Amino acid sequence: MLSMKNISMVYRTDLVETHALREFSLDVDEGDFVSVTGPSGSGKTTFLNIAGLLEQFTSGTYELDGRDVSQLNDTERSKVRNEKIGFIFQGFNLIPDLNLFDNVDVPLRYRGFSAGDRKRRIERVLDMVGLASRMKHLPSQLSGGQQQRVAIARALAGDPRFLLADEPTGNLDSQMAMSVMELISDINRFGTTIIMVTHDPALAELAGRNVHIRDGRVSDIGEDTQIVAAAHG
C-alpha cells in the first residue's frame, strides 16, 4: 500500500546542501506495523513527513495505494492526508481551547461528513480509547497519556488507511507509554497499518518490522515475529 523508491531529500541553502534522505526505498503492506529507528539526524522525521505528504521530496517515486502521489498539488495532498493518513505526534498536538469532542472533530470537518456521521464516529473512537465520558473536557484537564489517547482517537476517526506515529510515547512516563503502546498495538491488530518512528529499541520491538535509518539510508530491515506474536497474543 505504501511504496517508496529511491527517495532523496536535499535541503539547500546558499552555502550548504544537506542530504536528509538518500536513495531511500521502503515498501509497507496493508496491516503492517513498522517501527522506524535511527540516531538523531538520521532522517527519521524527514521520512515520516514525506510519508505523510507534509513535505515534498527532491527525487524518487512514492506510491500510495498504487497512486503516484509525488505530482499532486497542495490541495490534492491535503485531501489524501485527510482521507488516508492519521497522525500521532509526540507532543499530542491537541488544540487547547477545543474540548475532546471538537478536537477529534477537526479532520472530520475537512472531510465533509454530515453532523450525525461525525458525532457517531467521534463517540465511537473516544469510546475505543476509553474517554467517551470525558468528551466535553478540555485537553488541559487530562493527563499526558489521556491526551495522547485523544490524539489517537482523532487519527482514527476518519478510518485512515494507515497511522503515522512520531515518537508517540516520547512525552509520557513508562506506565503511560506502555498503555498507549498497547492501544496502538490493538489498533494494528484490528487491521490498521502503522508506521511508528521511535528512538526507543524496546518500543521498536513491539512492531512487526523494524526499519533502521542511518545517514538518510535504510541500513537494516528486520522482522521480530516473537514480539509480534506476543503483542497479538
Added chain:
Amino acid sequence: MFNYYLKLGWLSIRRNPLLSALMVAAIAVGIGACMTTITVNYLMSGNPIPHKSDQLFYVQLDNWDPNVQSDDPLEPPDQVTYTDAMALIQSAPAFRQVASNRSGLVLEPGDEDELPFNVQSRNTFADFFPMFDLPFLYGSGWDDDADAAMERVVVLSRETNERVFGGEDSVGRNVRMNGMNFRIVGVLDQWHPVPKFYDLTNGDFNDPEDVFIPFNVAIEYQLPRNGNTNCWKAPDGEGFEGFLNSECVFIQFWAELRTEAEKQEYMSFLDAYAEQQKLLGRFPRPLNNRLSNVVEWMKIQEVVADDAQVMLGLSLLFLLVCLLNTIGLLLAKFLGKSGDIGLRRALGASKPTLFVQHMVESGLIGLAGGVVGLGLAALGLWGVKVLFGDDLEYLVRMDWVMILTGIGLAIASALLASIYPTWRACQVAPAGQLKTQ
C-alpha cells in the same frame, strides 16, 4: 462550515484578548472618524424629496447685467425679480409653480404673560404645500382664492403651534403677527427636509420656517424681507414700489413639471418671455434661462461644501492608516497561530479552507470594530453638533443606511487588511510546526 469558522474565530479572538482588542480599537477609531464625515456628507448630499425630485425644477432667469461679473459669469442669478415671478405665476404653463421668499416677523402670543417673539415666515403660494408634500397635523394649506384675495391666513409649523397653543388643534383660531391677525388654516407635522432644498439661498441646512403666509399678503403689507437680495443696478423708482419693479432678485421660484414635454414647453415659455423682455430693454445678456431639478440645483449650489469633502478624504486616509496598523497586528496574530495552522494542514485542511477560516475571523474582528466605531462616530457627530450648534442638528444623525454602511465598511476594511496576513499564515509548512508545538 461557516458556523464552524465563526466558532473558531470567536475562540481565537478570546485566546488573545489584548491583541484582538487592539485590532478592534484600530478599526473602530478609523471607522469612527470615517463614519462621522461620511454621515455629514451623506446627509448633505441626500435627496430630500426622492419620489419627485426629478419633477421639481428651480427656475433661473438671466436678467443680469453683462458688464457686472459675478463669481461665475455664465451662471444666471440664483433668484428672480418680483416682476418676473409675477409674470410666471400668471402665465407660465406649469402643473404647479410657486414663488417664495422669507420674512422676519414678530408673533404676539394670545397669553398676555407670554412675551412676543421673532418668527421666520415663508411667504409663498397655495401650491407650495402639495408641491413639496408638506405633512399636516391639523387642517391644510390655503387655496388659490386665498392667494388671489390676499387673505391673511397662516400655516404654523408644529413647533410654533406647540409653543403658542400647547400643541392643540388651532385651526380656525387667530394668531397675531406684526400687529395683524392671521387666521390659522393648518398646522404642519414634523417637516425637516435636509438639505432645505426649496431655499438654498438662505442657509442650506437651516430649519424650515416657523410660519407660512401668502406671498401676496407679505407684498401687500410690505413685510420685512429676511433673506438674500441682490441687485445689479439701483431701482429706478422710489420706495417699495420702486424696489418691486427693479432688477433686484430676492424670490425663489419652483415649477412642478411632470413630463419631459411639460418641461420643454415650460422652457420654451421662459425663452419666449426673456425675448419679450429684451424688447422692453431688459435681459441684456444672451439667452441663458435654466430649469434644474432638485439634485441638479443642489449640485449647482454646492450644497456639499468643499471642506466637508476634504474632511471626508482625510478621514478615509486616516482609516487607511488604521488598516495598516491592523495589518501588522493581524500578521502578528496569525503567524502566532502557526502551530494551529500547521496542525490543521496536517489533518487535511487545504490552504483555501484555512484562508476562508481566517478571513471569517477577520470579519468578526471587523464586525466588532464596526460596532465600536459606530459608537465613536455617534460621539464624533455629537462633537460636531456641540461645535457648530443646532443649525446642524439634522446633519448629525445616523440612519439605518449609515449604520449598515458603517458595519459593512468595517467588515470590508478588516477583510482587506487581513488578505496579506492570512495568505502569509497559510504558507506555513506544516512539517516545521508539528515538532515545535
